[in-house]
Amino acid sequence: MFARNCWYVAAWSHLLPAGTVIGRQILDEPIALYRTESGALVAMEDRCPHRLAPLSLGCVQGEQLQCRYHGLTFDMAGRCIGVPGAEKIPPGTNARTFPVAECDGWIWVWLGAPGAANEALIPRGFDLADRRxxxxxxxxxxxxxxxxxxxxxxxxxxxxxxxxxxxxxxxxxxxxxxxxxxxxxxxxxxxxxxxxxxxxxxxxxxxxxxxxxxxxxxxxxxxxxxxxxxxxxxxxxxxxxxxxxxxxxxxxxxxxxxxxxxxxxxxxxxxxxxxxxxxxxxxxxxxxxxxxxxxxxxxxxxxxxxxxxxxxxxxxxxxxxxxxxxxxxxxxxxxxxxxxxxxxxx
Amino acid sequence: MFARNCWYVAAWSHLLPAGTVIGRQILDEPIALYRTESGALVAMEDRCPHRLAPLSLGCVQGEQLQCRYHGLTFDMAGRCIGVPGAEKIPPGTNARTFPVAECDGWIWVWLGAPGAANEALIPRGFDLADRRxxxxxxxxxxxxxxxxxxxxxxxxxxxxxxxxxxxxxxxxxxxxxxxxxxxxxxxxxxxxxxxxxxxxxxxxxxxxxxxxxxxxxxxxxxxxxxxxxxxxxxxxxxxxxxxxxxxxxxxxxxxxxxxxxxxxxxxxxxxxxxxxxxxxxxxxxxxxxxxxxxxxxxxxxxxxxxxxxxxxxxxxxxxxxxxxxxxxxxxxxxxxxxxxxxxxxx
Amino acid sequence: MFARNCWYVAAWSHLLPAGTVIGRQILDEPIALYRTESGALVAMEDRCPHRLAPLSLGCVQGEQLQCRYHGLTFDMAGRCIGVPGAEKIPPGTNARTFPVAECDGWIWVWLGAPGAANEALIPRGFDLADRRxxxxxxxxxxxxxxxxxxxxxxxxxxxxxxxxxxxxxxxxxxxxxxxxxxxxxxxxxxxxxxxxxxxxxxxxxxxxxxxxxxxxxxxxxxxxxxxxxxxxxxxxxxxxxxxxxxxxxxxxxxxxxxxxxxxxxxxxxxxxxxxxxxxxxxxxxxxxxxxxxxxxxxxxxxxxxxxxxxxxxxxxxxxxxxxxxxxxxxxxxxxxxxxxxxxxxx
Structure with a gap:
């Protein structure tokens, strides 16, 4: 049993540069973390809704994440916005996202009730960007x-x-x-x-x-x-x-x-x-x-x-x-x- | 769940020369494949009926397969025809065999009902022996x-x-x-x-x-x-x-x-x-x-x-x-x- | 199912010099074997009663064994005789010991009913200390x-x-x-x-x-x-x-x-x-x-x-x-x- 209404540290901030994606597992949940080319941070379930391919094997394109297997593309909210070979987006192709925050050098992900995700609950450490x-x-x-x-x-x-x-x-x-x-x-x-x-x-x-x-x-x-x-x-x-x-x-x-x-x-x-x-x-x-x-x-x-x-x-x-x-x-x-x-x- | 009434590819034909034996596992079933010294192909369960030693560790002798552990010998039909130290063959010493075929460079094994093994069900590929x-x-x-x-x-x-x-x-x-x-x-x-x-x-x-x-x-x-x-x-x-x-x-x-x-x-x-x-x-x-x-x-x-x-x-x-x-x-x-x-x- | 009322060989005698401890597992039971500095042999459960740390990672101190994790110390009977930071020994801190014997070059441990541990049941081999x-x-x-x-x-x-x-x-x-x-x-x-x-x-x-x-x-x-x-x-x-x-x-x-x-x-x-x-x-x-x-x-x-x-x-x-x-x-x-x-x- 895990507490889900907690912020969990997923990675060091500096190990996820803009335009990259990594895969993590937290509480048995596969998570794809990506930083868009403009620098925004997204935590998405690490499974393409199509056939469960891990999105962390995909590639960041601008602000979006593309699955490496069949090319489905997702925006930062997990909405599927592109399906190769399909004239319109089929149902059931949106990916779940998770609240994500960045604080004191760490990337934090919230796996509990999304409405309860309160950044004030992040335990504060040292601001590692501070030269002290x-x-x-x-x-x-x-x-x-x-x-x-x-x-x-x-x-x-x-x-x-x-x-x-x-x-x-x-x-x-x-x-x-x-x-x-x-x-x-x-x-x-x-x-x-x-x-x-x-x-x-x-x-x-x-x-x-x-x-x-x-x-x-x-x-x-x-x-x-x-x-x-x-x-x-x-x-x-x-x-x-x-x-x-x-x-x-x-x-x-x-x-x-x-x-x-x-x-x-x-x-x-x-x-x-x-x-x-x-x-x-x-x-x-x-x-x-x-x-x-x-x-x-x-x-x-x-x-x-x-x-x-x-x-x-x-x-x-x-x-x-x-x-x-x-x-x-x-x-x-x-x-x-x-x-x-x-x-x-x- | 697997379909059993299918021909499954077990190996490349050319990797099993005459007088050799290899072990395979198909649908969780251990299979010993051997080619007799005269070139005939046999698919036998890969377990000696004596004490479940894998027959694929054994050796081909003429047309027969001998278990490496205690020396029981089987003919191409899986009949035990020799037990060291025994004057007659004890009961329960026969091994199961499977229908086997060779086609287009592959060795095929049938794990379903033996009576249903029809070679016409083998999906045909290219005849790899053909120089084309x-x-x-x-x-x-x-x-x-x-x-x-x-x-x-x-x-x-x-x-x-x-x-x-x-x-x-x-x-x-x-x-x-x-x-x-x-x-x-x-x-x-x-x-x-x-x-x-x-x-x-x-x-x-x-x-x-x-x-x-x-x-x-x-x-x-x-x-x-x-x-x-x-x-x-x-x-x-x-x-x-x-x-x-x-x-x-x-x-x-x-x-x-x-x-x-x-x-x-x-x-x-x-x-x-x-x-x-x-x-x-x-x-x-x-x-x-x-x-x-x-x-x-x-x-x-x-x-x-x-x-x-x-x-x-x-x-x-x-x-x-x-x-x-x-x-x-x-x-x-x-x-x-x-x-x-x-x-x-x- | 195992017979427990047997002597099991845990190790070669000569591989456990005075002042050393090793960990073994017998019948799924973790065992710490140690020889005191004066040469006595002890078989103790390989789990500190405090937090289940393996005692075999610990160190022999004189006739006693000290847990490497939090420093609890046990005598040859498994009695806890020292707890750092505690004025008196808390309850529940004694470790189980097992009958142990040494014979013909081997260390033997008895995992069955302690009262039934009879050294006459040890199968005798060659006395490896004998120059013959x-x-x-x-x-x-x-x-x-x-x-x-x-x-x-x-x-x-x-x-x-x-x-x-x-x-x-x-x-x-x-x-x-x-x-x-x-x-x-x-x-x-x-x-x-x-x-x-x-x-x-x-x-x-x-x-x-x-x-x-x-x-x-x-x-x-x-x-x-x-x-x-x-x-x-x-x-x-x-x-x-x-x-x-x-x-x-x-x-x-x-x-x-x-x-x-x-x-x-x-x-x-x-x-x-x-x-x-x-x-x-x-x-x-x-x-x-x-x-x-x-x-x-x-x-x-x-x-x-x-x-x-x-x-x-x-x-x-x-x-x-x-x-x-x-x-x-x-x-x-x-x-x-x-x-x-x-x-x-x-």
Whole structure:
């Protein structure tokens, strides 16, 4: 079961230039995304109404999309406006379109009730077009239920174990000693914590305090700031959020989206970088390598977890730990969204 | 559902020399095809009655086939005539055989009621042993319902779009402007058309008229002539079939067979070439490359179409276009054959 | 259906050094096997009770196993003794363990009723730590029901056909002319035979008599001696078992285990070698190559047999040959064990 009345991230904006089309699958729904030659964005079902050929194999012609198989042409509203060899357009040849939006570097698609598509529901990240941000991008596929990836992102205590030599190594641990503060949001959770007295460089003796703070929002959007302050900042702030006028040493930012393609498969789109500074190419590369190594660790673990899940009777209950508060709240919130939709549709 | 009372193409004749055996799957039925050392052809179920080992892993000994696993030996009628370590042949050791025929370069197998196997039902192609034909051969596998491949072959309007730079490029289009003449046959469809004023060479100014004419017969057999005439021939013939005494510039011929291996998989055997001329090796190679490139385009499209089909509710109807007349008639004819078999067997 | 009250071979002992952990799957059950730093052996379910992460991705710390995902730590009895970020151990965090034993070079796991785990039920092989044995080891996976592999090992008549140029070539045949003597055992079958007048070397004229004798025991354990005597020995023994004081020319020994991982998949662990002599490296290599080539032939055949099985209606009966006595008795014995367990549990 998926929540449909959500904006799902389909792709990075910059990977769909004008005049191109790509195929995606979201919640088992095939989607053709195209950008017209004038730059408008369209999300259409990725099936020609004629014989179900995928329109993403087609080509953009001006503002229209033409099917590669038998040449049917569709306008931006999915109306069929051309059928080779036919004097008039036969019935049943219009394609469904989906509400689509572009925000913070991502293309978002709405698969729920079209009337409910409200762009205010898009979880806001960093405006990647803003020069203050210097980011690297990527995308990987998981052969796993997207909720297992959500669990992973809602509970960073695993950095000390799974990512001991990558992301966890960068802070020399500190993520699992005690749970963070977790606050439920209308459509997500807010998670924040101080990590105190962490080395500036792995193995070094210069120490720093780190403020980690992120929102995780439906359906699976992470927007995170990891801000490094001079040692002692955590205590001076009384372990509360640092005030805006407290000058940091460094701001790391992360923006990530989990999009289910099917029941046991998902894609994971991520950008990692810095705010308010231009890192050296070497520093950027080092940061990106740590992130990519960590994501490979995540994938190995989560896909293995999915395999064990599949071998385990559904009646088997999991244990609940203090660090499970955020993933637990998030799953409850998603279940609530799904139930609301079921009530409305029944 | 498959029509069983049809001759299915199992292999190219020339790929099964005397004394060899190969394994095939047709309509989910495993078939061992062997040619005895004296040249006779046998189609036997590809399972030893002892422990279901595939007989296609066995070896031909004279006129017999021996199982590679425990050495049981079968004669051409499938009778077990030798069991190592047994003084007499135990019961239940005979293998089923199928009617088999050889015609026009193909090996045909009949999976229906044995009494109904009538070689007159074999759709006739070109006699590939005849020196008038110079052909190249091939075979590819599709991860798709064979009826999607049949649809493709019954409606060549897709040459203008899917094969725009390959087969469609060779005629500079002309396939989709209007539908061809379609005539239903007892077990197939006949399709014919003129393409007028097509360039002799891609991009050239010398023009030619092309007569395209083929039968497509159950279960999925295409026999096609594409004949090039001097410009004006179409009009001189009143757009009807050209008379036999009208001298052509060139005769292209194609012979193809679609054989379902299972519900969503099939093989596609094809020969493409020329009649009444010996092309230069360069011309032959150029023709074959265009054909192979086009078949790769077909496979990409049809397998993608199958994936979309699998994601689409069965209740979803397709649109019907004028160019769908032939594929529609062919599907109806196949459904009629299947229904006839069901009535007889119930 | 599997017999659970059996010892299953999970791995070779020497492939699990102290301080390491590996993951296995037996009867669809994920198992983490670890050896503590002091050398004790533990078989634990390969799923952390927290969120089902596989413990086999974890790390051994002293006598304990720590989950790689969120750091839960388990003692040798599966008791959770550490949860990061929790002041006390939450309920539901203990992992199940399984009886485990080590014998003759193998690690054995018991998946049945724990109270019934009796090490006397372990089928005894050769003590591979004993210097009298010089062995080579290996393991391969089969995409097939393990009972098809058992069938194969219970009836060596296939050596004359499937292994004609490998194992069968080494004796110049002789396995299929007549069935061996087969004796039922409480949990297996005993199989023995003489092969008379076999060439010492393939194609040679010097002849030898070979005594082949093995037990095949539940769930799928083969322990075999193949002993070469001077020609005439078979007759001098009256075709009975050779007395202990009859000096052999050569003793080949084999020890093999078939372990089902799931319904249609299994692993096959084998050791092949010599007893009472140290072969030259060249002779050892030649023997091992023949064995490995033969096992590749087995795998090709058995996986193909499984594919045919899957395409065949369950109602289809197999034929029964004289050489089927041992596989037939073994299947009956296994079915009896399974039925006994069903009666006890109902």
């Amino acid at each position: 941000f210097t980011m690297r991008y990527g995308e990987i596929s998981y052969a796993a239920d997207y909720q297992l990836v959500n669990d992973n992102l809602c509970d960073l205590s695993h950095l000390d174990f799974l990512h001991k030599t990558t992301l966890g190594g960068a802070t020399a641990g500190g993520w699992s000693d005690q749970p963070p503060r977790v606050t439920p949001l209308e459509r997500g959770v807010h998670i924040e914590r101080w990590l105190k007295d962490r080395p500036v460089n792995p193995g070094g003796t210069d120490l720093t305090d780190i403020w980690s703070c992120y929102d995780f929002s439906a359906p699976g959007i992470l927007v995170m700031r990891t801000t490094f302050y001079p040692r002692g900042a955590a205590e001076r702030c009384g372990l509360a959020a640092p005030p805006d006028d407290l000058a940091p040493l460094l701001r790391r930012v992360d923006q990530q989206a989990v999009t289910p393609t099917g029941k046991k498969s998902c894609t994971y789109l991520f950008a990692a970088g810095f705010e308010g500074m231009t890192p050296s190419p070497v520093a950027m590369e080092r940061m990106y390598k740590i992130v990519m190594d960590a994501f490979a660790e995540d994938r190995t673990m989560i896909e293995a977890q999915q395999r064990i899940w599949d071998l385990t009777p559904a009646s088997r209950r999991n244990a609940f730990l203090p660090s499970d508060k955020a993933p637990h709240l998030f799953r409850k919130m998603l279940a609530r969204l799904i139930n609301q939709e079921l009530k409305v549709s029944s | 034909f110079t052909m190249r051969y091939g075979e590819i596998s599709y991860a798709a319902d064979y009826q999607l491949v049949n649809d493709n072959l019954c409606d060549l309007s897709h040459l203008d779009f899917l094969h725009k730079t390959t087969l469609g490029g060779a005629t500079a289009g002309g396939w989709s402007d209007q539908p061809p003449r379609v005539t239903p046959l007892e077990r197939g469809v006949h399709i014919e058309r003129w393409l007028k004023d097509r360039p002799v060479n891609p991009g050239g100014t010398d023009l030619t008229d092309i007569w395209s004419c083929y039968d497509f017969s159950a279960p999925g057999i295409l026999v096609m002539r594409t004949t090039f005439y001097p410009r004006g021939a179409a009009e001189r013939c009143g757009l009807a079939a050209p008379p036999d005494d009208l001298a052509p510039l060139l005769r292209r011929v194609d012979q193809q067979a679609v054989t379902p291996t299972g519900k969503k998989s099939c093989t596609y055997l094809f020969a493409a070439g020329f009649e009444g001329m010996t092309p230069s090796p360069v011309a032959m190679e150029r023709m074959y490359k265009i054909v192979m490139d086009a078949f790769a385009e077909d496979r990409t499209m049809i397998e993608a179409q199958q994936r979309i089909w699998d994601l689409t509710p069965a209740s979803r109807r397709n649109a019907f276009l004028p160019s769908d007349k032939a594929p529609h008639l062919f599907r109806k004819m196949l459904a009629r054959l299947i229904n006839q078999e069901l009535k007889v067997s119930s | 044995f010089t062995m080579r080891y290996g393991e391969i996976s089969y995409a097939a029901d393990y009972q098809l592999v058992n069938d194969n090992l219970c009836d060596l008549s296939h050596l004359d056909f499937l292994h004609k140029t490998t194992l069968g070539g080494a004796t110049a045949g002789g396995w299929s002319d007549q069935p061996p003597r087969v004796t039922p055992l409480e949990r297996g079958v005993h199989i023995e035979r003489w092969l008379k007048d076999r060439p010492v070397n393939p194609g040679g004229t010097d002849l030898t008599d070979i005594w082949s004798c093995y037990d095949f025991s539940a769930p799928g354990i083969l322990v075999m001696r193949t002993t070469f005597y001077p020609r005439g020995a078979a007759e001098r023994c009256g075709l009975a078992a050779p007395p202990d004081d009859l000096a052999p020319l050569l003793r080949r020994v084999d020890q093999q285990a078939v372990t089902p991982t799931g319904k249609k998949s299994c692993t096959y662990l084998f050791a092949a070698g010599f007893e009472g002599m140290t072969p030259s490296p060249v002779a050892m290599e030649r023997m091992y190559k023949i064995v490995m080539d033969a096992f590749a032939e087995d795998r090709t055949m058995i996986e193909a047999q499984q594919r045919i099985w899957d395409l065949t209606p369950a109602s289809r009966r197999n034929a029964f040959l004289p050489s089927d006595k041992a596989p037939h008795l073994f299947r009956k014995m296994l079915a009896r064990l399974i039925n006994q367990e069903l009666k006890v549990s109902s």
